[in-house]
Structure formats: C-alpha cells, structure tokens
Amino acid sequence: xxxxxxxxxxxxxxxxxxxxxxxxxxxxxxxxxxxxxxxxxxxxxxxxxxxxxxxxxxxxxxxxxxxxxxxxxxxxxxxxxxxxxxxxxxxxxxxxxxxxxxxxx
Amino acid sequence: xxxxxxxxxxxxxxxxxxxxxxxxxxxxxxxxxxxxxxxxxxxxxxxxxxxxxxxxxxxxxxxxxxxxxxxxxxxxxxxxxxxxxxxxxxxxxxxxxxxxxxxxxxxxxxxxxxxxxxxxxxxxxxxxxxxxxxxxxxxxxxxxxxxxxxxxxxxxxxxxxxxxxxxxxxxxxxxxxxxxxxxxxxxxxxxxxxxxxxxxxxxxxxxxxxxxxxxxxxxxxxxxxxxxxxxxxxxxxxxxxxxxxxxxxxxxxxxxxxxxxxxxxxxxxxxxxxxxxxxxxxxxxxxxxxxxxxxxxxxxxxxxxxxxxxxxxxxxxxxxxxxxxxxxxxxxxxxxxxxxxxxxxxxxxxxxxxxxxxxxxxxxxxxxxxxxxxxxxxxxxxxxxxxxxxxxxxxxxxxxxxxxxxxxxxxxxxxxxxxxx
Numbered sequence: 001x002x003x004x005x006x007x008x009x010x011x012x013x014x015x016x017x018x019x020x021x022x023x024x025x026x027x028x029x030x031x032x033x034x035x036x037x038x039x040x041x042x043x044x045x046x047x048x049x050x051x052x053x054x055x056x057x058x059x060x061x062x063x064x065x066x067x068x069x070x071x072x073x074x075x076x077x078x079x080x081x082x083x084x085x086x087x088x089x090x091x092x093x094x095x096x097x098x099x100x101x102x103x104x105x
Numbered sequence: 106x107x108x109x110x111x112x113x114x115x116x117x118x119x120x121x122x123x124x125x126x127x128x129x130x131x132x133x134x135x136x137x138x139x140x141x142x143x144x145x146x147x148x149x150x151x152x153x154x155x156x157x158x159x160x161x162x163x164x165x166x167x168x169x170x171x172x173x174x175x176x177x178x179x180x181x182x183x184x185x186x187x188x189x190x191x192x193x194x195x196x197x198x199x200x201x202x203x204x205x206x207x208x209x210x211x212x213x214x215x216x217x218x219x220x221x222x223x224x225x226x227x228x229x230x231x232x233x234x235x236x237x238x239x240x241x242x243x244x245x246x247x248x249x250x251x252x253x254x255x256x257x258x259x260x261x262x263x264x265x266x267x268x269x270x271x272x273x274x275x276x277x278x279x280x281x282x283x284x285x286x287x288x289x290x291x292x293x294x295x296x297x298x299x300x301x302x303x304x305x306x307x308x309x310x311x312x313x314x315x316x317x318x319x320x321x322x323x324x325x326x327x328x329x330x331x332x333x334x335x336x337x338x339x340x341x342x343x344x345x346x347x348x349x350x351x352x353x354x355x356x357x358x359x360x361x362x363x364x365x366x367x368x369x370x371x372x373x374x375x376x377x378x379x380x381x382x383x384x385x386x387x388x389x390x391x392x393x394x395x396x397x398x399x400x401x402x403x404x405x406x407x408x409x410x411x412x413x414x415x416x417x418x419x420x421x422x423x424x425x426x427x428x429x430x431x432x433x434x435x436x437x438x439x440x441x442x443x444x445x446x447x448x449x450x451x452x453x454x455x456x457x458x459x460x461x462x463x464x465x466x467x468x469x470x471x472x473x474x475x476x477x478x479x480x481x482x483x484x485x486x487x488x489x490x491x492x493x494x495x496x497x498x499x500x501x502x503x504x505x506x507x508x509x510x511x512x513x514x515x516x517x518x519x520x521x522x523x524x525x526x
Contacts (some may be wrong), residue, residue, distance in 0.1 A: 030170050034129055034169070040150075040402070041148040070481045
C-alpha cells in the first residue's frame, strides 16, 4: 500500500495511504480532496482531475495515452508534470511520490 | 419543528455537489440532504456502463465517503422523500410525517424514469435504469437471462445494449423514432451508432412502436410490436427519458411544468427556494437563450456551484458551456454545446475510420460538436463554441488542419450579449 504526499490548492500537504489497483483519482477523492471534481467519473472525458506528479515518479509510470494528452490541453495550464489522475493506476511505483492538485481551469 | 439553514432535496450529482461546494466555500450553517435512496451520493452515469457490466463495485461509485460527509457536518437524511413544501412557512414535510424547516431550500430531485404506459409495464423483469437498486435488480436477473429487449435508443438504451452484448446477451433494441439519439445528435451520428450496434450483434430496429409487454406467470416473456410481431425477451430495459420530479414544489406555487423554472442564479419564483440539475428549467446561453432542461452531470455540477456560491455570499450566475459524454463499446462520444436549433452540419473526418466529428452551425456560427474518438476536436472545438466563432464549413471539414487554427484566421467572434435573445 503506497504512501503519497498530496498538496491541495491552498498548499497544505497531507500524507495518505493509497490502495494499489485503484486509480489515483479514486484515491484522492476517497481521501477527501474535493478539489478533484472528476466530473466524468474517471473515463478520461473531462479534465477535472488534473494533477501534477513529481518527475521522478512520473518517469516510472506508463506513458499517457493520446486521449489523455488531448484532454490535458483543455486545461490551459498543463505542464511537463501534468496528468489526469483518473488515468494513473496506483502501484508501488508511486511510493512516497509528491502529487499536487492542479489549479481550477 | 427542527430546522436547518439549508435543506437540499435530492442526493444526486447536483444535491451532493451543492453540499460539498458549500462546505468547500466555508459555509458554516447547518446543511441537510434529503434523499429517497438508501445510499450515499454516487456517480449515476456508471449505472448504465461499468456498474451494469460488473466492472466496478458500488463503493467505487461513491462521490465521497461517509467520513467525508460526517467531517463536513452534512446531514444525510436517506430513505425519505418530500411529500409537500410550505413555501410561506419555509418548511417541508417528509414521507415519515416529520416537518423540517429551512432557511434556504435547494430542489435537486432530478427526475424519475418515464414509465411505459402499455399493458405489461409492471411485469417482473421490466427495468428502468436510474438508480443503483434498479441495476442491482437487473444484475441479479441477468445471470439467468439470455434475451433482452431494450426500449429506447437514447444514451441509456444504447449504453445498456453495449454492456449487454459484452455480457453475451442477445439484444434487440427498439426505437420509436426513425433514428437513435434523435433528441441529442444529428443524423450522421445516429446512423454511425446504429451501424456500430448492428456490427456488434444488436438487432437494432428504428421506427417501431411497442404495443405491449407480454408475460408468463407474472414475468416478462416478450414485447409485442404494433405490427403484431412478438420479440421474445426474458428482460426488458426501458430507457425512454425522465419526468422531472417536481410535483411537491409545483404544488407549493413554483412556476414550471416540465421542470422548475429558474433564473440565471437558479432561483425559483418562491422566496429562498432554488432548483438545480435535471429538474431545473433555465434560459441557456448555448441554446440562444431558450428555456431548456439539461440532463447531464456538467449542468448538475455547475448549477450546484452557482447556488453554493450565492449561499456562501459570493456572486455567481450560470452560463457554463454544456458537455456530455457516452461510452459504448470502444467508442468515446463527447459532445460540447447544444445542437438545438442548428441549421447546418459539417462532417469532419470519415465515420468509416471510427474517428470523426459532426460540427453543428447556426447562422454560420459553431454551436456544438459531437466527437467520436476525436478528443482533439472536442477540446479544440470547445473554444469555437464558447466564443461563438463563425467558420467556413470547408475549413471545418478539412482534417488536414486543426480546429484551433481555424479560430485564429477566421472572422472574429460576436460578443455573447449580441447572440442571446
């Protein structure tokens, strides 16, 4: 069960335990980060679960799909650390990783 | 009589999002949600998709955990519905007989599935798809069901058909109009989805009217069509729309019939009463100001935030761009804007490649896009819709150029204020 360090929009950091196999979006939602709206429920049809993942963790994750990349463009604020949290399956690769909830778009 | 500062009626997307939004914005008064269902607020779109398919446990559909609601002091009055509203006294009467006073009332009841009215509508094995319990009942029966008749070729019916085929069921889909998705999409999109469903083994029929549901021993055995043909079925799924659940509020004096009429701040004509989500009849900027009800999560969430902000003391008006999605087989349909009132369509891309968009124009301006496996068009078309760009159909059709580039060289958009009315 990997541990993640999550920073919300106000800049407050909190350590959470994540269940492997679930999506990062589900983990954030269930940990009470209501800033992660995930309006489409996690099917990569909106971009309201936008997060930034620290580079050292990001490189251990499978590459994002073209659809995810296109959806991220709609945020207007994407950068090299941007991901849609619904498209990341939690695994030990994320252990100790820093995740920041992206600004509202 | 007990009283809460804010009472929200309905625990669907809009009601739950309003409550969560109030707390997120720092609202400190008492908040209660009255909900007919026994469950914590959950994601309804999954019901006709992953949840029906058995791919996601119910717990994964919860919008928030029980602890989330407790920590934020949002009271959930589950398993109760509102029998009546006394707008003058600022109170509601619950089905339990208890009265509950309110400072502000947020009506977020959505709708109930439109039932069949023909004989046999109440046979065992006839199911709507609106709540978790509807789908749980279906799933229990599905173990022994081979043949399913789906009545209605809207999103719900088509998504259910897609899942049922994946589960190996024999599926007949019956649509009364001459094409599926007639209410929400143009003919190109309808024809494409009809062909896809047929290719996946669905016996899809359009222009067919149901005469009655046939039964044996109290359980459905088939569907008789108007021409006398009988379609054998062990289960019938009914997806023919919803009826807004608004009777108690109308009886209390709220304006509206097909939904509760609200202004741009989601206020009804009753003092301190708001309506949001599927049941809210509102003037929509993206329908050229026409009064519409939108049955989608986007509208539910965005209207919820408008009311949450107002009640938390921040100004807000509803003017968000509508968007929708539907997943069937490996097809991702994304819609931006409202095609209502379009006078021209442009096909961008070739449906045969299973990746294309249909762009809807009104008086030369882009008002909506249906994008099938074309996320780039959806994302880039969004700007055209929001800003009301006029664009040359030939340029829109040209898949050699991106939609975002069209906006940069075509005519400037008209200010929104000039387009509405």
